[in-house]
Amino acid sequence: MDKAKLRQDGTQVYEVSGMHCASCASTIELDLEDAGYEAKCSYAKGVLEIKGPHNPEDVAEIVEKAGYSIKQ
Numbered sequence: 001m002d003k004a005k006l007r008q009d010g011t012q013v014y015e016v017s018g019m020h021c022a023s024c025a026s027t028i029e030l031d032l033e034d035a036g037y038e039a040k041c042s043y044a045k046g047v048l049e050i051k052g053p054h055n056p057e058d059v060a061e062i063v064e065k066a067g068y069s070i071k072q
Contacts, residue, residue: 014048018068031066032059
């Protein structure tokens with residue numbers, strides 16, 4: 001998870017692998033939102049943005065349970 005980029009507004013940006021369509025991105029977003037995270041996922045860019053405090057290990061676990069992975 002050390003490859004995540006932190007933007008000036010506090011948004012953490014992760015690269016996600018395994019997404020093949022917009023529905024994939026939507027699945028990740030919804031699963032993270034259900035867990036209480038403010039998430040935005042872009043299939044076209046291959047990235048996941050998490051705004052606010054979060055646990056990177058929890059985020060990676062949720063993404064993996066959905067069938068995708070955070071690039072290391």
